[in-house]
Amino acid sequence: MPSTERIIFQPYVWGKPKRGRAQLEPGKPIVCGSVEEGRRRTDKVTAGGTSMNGALLVRMFVDEDAGNCGEPEILESVGDVPELED
Numbered sequence: 001m002p003s004t005e006r007i008i009f010q011p012y013v014w015g016k017p018k019r020g021r022a023q024l025e026p027g028k029p030i031v032c033g034s035v036e037e038g039r040r041r042t043d044k045v046t047a048g049g050t051s052m053n054g055a056l057l058v059r060m061f062v063d064e065d066a067g068n069c070g071e072p073e074i075l076e077s078v079g080d081v082p083e084l085e086d
Contacts, residue, residue: 055078
């Protein structure tokens with residue numbers, strides 16, 4: 001079976017302080033039906049219309065039969081999100 005495109009909206013919120021400082025915590029990832037749907041979600045985070053502090057919109061290709069996933073491609077990053085390593 002060929003790889004299938006997945007668009008994932010990954011929200012983040014500031015958690016309760018641990019050892020004196022708050023840490024970003026991931027929320028439940030949401031599979032979007034399209035890039036446009038994901039962008040609507042990130043637009044809401046940017047506008048401040050949610051309880052989320054930040055979000056990533058990610059595209060990846062998944063071969064479920066083989067159990068493989070490709071490298072994630074960050075389509076959009078808004079608000080407070082963890083720093084990504086190169």
